Amino acid sequence: MSAPGVPVRRAPAWQRALPWLVALGCFAFLYFFRIGPAAAARGLSVPGYLLEVFQTVRWGAWLPLMVGYSTFFFLIDSLVVWRIITWFNARISYVDILPIRASAYIISILNEQVGKGVMALYLNRRDGVPGWQVGSSMLFIMFCEVFYLLAWATVGVALRWDAIDPAFRAIPAISLGALVVFVLWVLYFRGVIAPGHALRERDILLAFRKARWWHYVAIMLLRSPALLAAVFVYWLALDLFGVQAELMDMLAYLPVIFAGAALPLPMRAAPIVLWDLIYPGDPGRMTTFGLVQHNFFIFFNAAIGLLFLRRANRDLFD
Secondary structure (H helix, E strand, O other), X not given: OOOOOOOOOOOXXXXXXXXXXXXXXXXXXXXXXXXXXXXHHOOOOHHHHHHHHHHHOOHHHHHHHHHHHHHHHHHHHHHHHHHHHHHHOOOOOHHHHXXXXXXXXXXXXXXXXXHHHHHHHHHHHHHOOOHHHHHHHHHHHHHHHHHHHHHHHHHHHHHOOOOOOHHHHHHHHHHHHHHHHHHHHHHHHOOOOOOOOHHHHOHHHHHHHHOOHHHHHHHHHHHHHHHHHHHHHHHHHHHHOOOOOOHHHHHHHHHHHHHHHOOOOHHHHHHHHHHXXXXXXXXXXXXXXXXXXXXXXXXXXXXXXXXXXXXXXXXHHO
């Protein structure tokens, strides 16, 4: 968080352009190597091919399914933020955290991590919590997300080992390495490793200094209902798009896809490409599914943010 009166240094132009260039590369890959050839094979233009997919989706069942899931995710996501803030920063009610989390979804249209930075700014201005200390809680959330996604992906791969895409069989080994990192991380912040190290005392790492091992586990458990609901919802959504998939496959695939969705790429380019690579049989259908599924989610969450925007502005500026 910048101090008042201190100008914020902008990132170099190439750094700001990089996410857009990567996203453009993802969509170019889909257009020239996946959708274009599939459309040509059927004697259709690319727009006509994609329109044909749209016309086969059962939108009447899909829309309430996604509205219900997005609302449930918002409540669980807010619960996680509330729990971490009350542990490490300030006493605040769950009801008061709702406008904070919801309003951050508006910024998250562009970048999920910037949305977390907005929550830090909100709590700094409204409750006087030092900005870097709130930032440490946002880092704690992101850190836990990595391990929670890896844990569930490992469970999904183990349950579907023989049927899963072979590329996903590397996940248990990655998770084992991550577990070693986690243990070393906790030992470092407990002072067992490198006692007296100055880096550990910075405000941006406050949450990690305060955290015990069970805080990490508790956050992963609190977050898990949202993922387990997503497994069922995305399985149903695939069926509504005319794609047959195994329910338990979603438990292995979704954590990886959600990790890709967290990358700061416009229009959620990474998960769209991942869906097409996992189910390569119908590139137009999978591209449409990924585009609609992930972008509806972020825009509907932003709409929830608009419902709370008046309250959020009042808290910040009155």
